Amino acid sequence: MVPILDYLLEHQISPQWRGMLTALASEFEAQIGRDELRQLMHRVGSRFAAAHPLPACESTAELARTLNLYWHDMDWGYVELADEAESLRIVHYCAPLQAFGGTALAWTPAFLEGVYQTWLSALGAQGLSVAQTSGYSEDTAIEFRLGRHPV
Structure with missing residues (x-):
């Protein structure tokens, strides 16, 4: 299944940006x-989020719907949220971060x-x-x- 995901994600990135973003990431590194x-x-x-504020949300389910509308409109994947005892778990799928190259992940x-x-x-x-509590997975x-994280 991973080759299928790689194929789809590769085609998610506009060809006009692929080489430029990889070169940019290499220079940054x-x-x-x-x-x-x-x-x-x-x-x-943070700058991006400030330029695209969210409306008020009354529940975790409403927040997830709102976030997914934003991400869908930008073709940036989707998110799943889960309330847990000490935190809100946020899992983001299919963000086009591979456009910067594998090491940039x-x-x-x-x-x-x-x-x-x-x-x-x-x-x-x-x-x-x-x-962030995990790396970019397969x-x-x-x-x-x-949540409250130690500094």
Whole structure:
């Protein structure tokens, strides 16, 4: 099944951007450390979220629907949310982060982390933080958690 997902994700990225984004990521990696790249992508995600604010949501189910409308319109995959005892579990699937190349998957998910942090803070989650809790997996999933994380 993984080759099928790779094929579909490869075709999700416009050919006009593929080579440029990979070259951009390679130059970033040559000039900037991985931690700094994560911080940069987090800030880019925050800026993106601030430019695309979410409406108020009354429940986790409504939040998931709202998020999925945004991601669907941008062809950025989809998200599943789950309320857990100490956190909100956020699993994002099919984000086109592979457009930056395989090695960039170590830092590009911080874009989503910044997006979710900004959106959820604006919806009232002050004092809580979003943290990436998994890498980009073979099924395209990246997991995040909103909760109280040690600094």
